[in-house]
Amino acid sequence: MMKTIETPISEVVAVELAVGEMLELTGCIFTGRDAVLPKLVEMIESGTLEQHGIDLRGSVIFHTAVSPAGVGPTSSNKFDIESTIPVLSKAGVKIHLGKGRLSDATIRALQEHNSVYAVIPPVSALLESKIVEKRVVAFPEEGMEAFHMLRVDGFPCIVAVAHGRTLYEL
Numbered sequence: 001m002m003k004t005i006e007t008p009i010s011e012v013v014a015v016e017l018a019v020g021e022m023l024e025l026t027g028c029i030f031t032g033r034d035a036v037l038p039k040l041v042e043m044i045e046s047g048t049l050e051q052h053g054i055d056l057r058g059s060v061i062f063h064t065a066v067s068p069a070g071v072g073p074t075s076s077n078k079f080d081i082e083s084t085i086p087v088l089s090k091a092g093v094k095i096h097l098g099k100g101r102l103s104d105a106t107i108r109a110l111q112e113h114n115s116v117y118a119v120i121p122p123v124s125a126l127l128e129s130k131i132v133e134k135r136v137v138a139f140p141e142e143g144m145e146a147f148h149m150l151r152v153d154g155f156p157c158i159v160a161v162a163h164g165r166t167l168y169e170l
Contacts, residue, residue, distance in 0.1 A: 002156070008058025009094040014114045017095075019165045023118060025095070025155040029060040031148040033074050036139050037061075037084040040147065044091045052138055054147075056092040062120075063098030066134055067144040070124035073099040076117065082106055089113035097157055101168050111164040118157035119167075130155045 005013060007027030017023075032040060043049045049056070063081050064071045076082060076098030085096055086109035096110075096117045110117055120127065133151035140146050160167040 004154075005095075007060055009060070010058060011114055014094045014116065015163075017116050017159050017162050019159055019162050019167050021159045023095075023157050023159065025060060025157065026153050027151070029062050029097070029150050029152055029155065030056075030137065031062045031064050031066055031071070031150060033063050033065055033145055034078060034080040035142045035145040036147045037063075037088070038080055039139060041084045041087045044087055049091070054137060056088065059093050060095040060097060061088060061093050062150070063096065065144040066146075066148045066150070070128035071131070071150075072124040072127065073097065073120045075100040077102055085109060085115075085117070086113070089115035095157075102161060102166070107161050107164060107166055110161055116159050116163075117161040119160045120157045127155065 002022045002024045004024045004026060007025065007029060043052065063074050063076045077100040082102060085106050089110055090113050094115050097120055099119050102117055130152050131150050132153050135149055136146045137149045138147040
């Protein structure tokens with residue numbers, strides 16, 4: 001059974017998410033991958049995130065680029081992506097969407113900040129049909145890898161890491 005989650009996600013909703021649970025996300029989600037996520041971390045660490053009108057509390061970040069061909073997950077365990085997950089979780093991101101297995105250290109960081117990691121199968125056409133609106137929020141110079149906001153309706157995913165447990169070890 002699919003569980004519908006609306007963004008922003010509260011701490012209470014995040015703590016109730018379980019490994020293996022199938023979700024449908026509705027509301028705004030952000031996108032980012034190798035080029036943008038380290039820049040976002042720099043903004044968090046320098047305290048300039050809010051100056052750019054970005055509020056990550058209760059948010060979802062999808063590890064993808066946004067191109068005319070659609071969206072699909074990129075590997076979340078690439079260094080420039082996975083290394084940002086702890087800082088982004090601390091800044092309020094509740095769900096990280098992508099694909100691939102995460103390290104034990106990242107799993108612990110997710111647990112520490114009441115955040116989860118969910119995987120999306122590579123089904124670009126389905127995902128594109130669930131996007132209601134998209135716009136560039138920051139780093140337009142990165143083209144399709146810019147930091148985007150997507151308004152989605154019924155975006156499917158599966159919780160892969162929650163509260164120190166991982167789907168990859170069940």
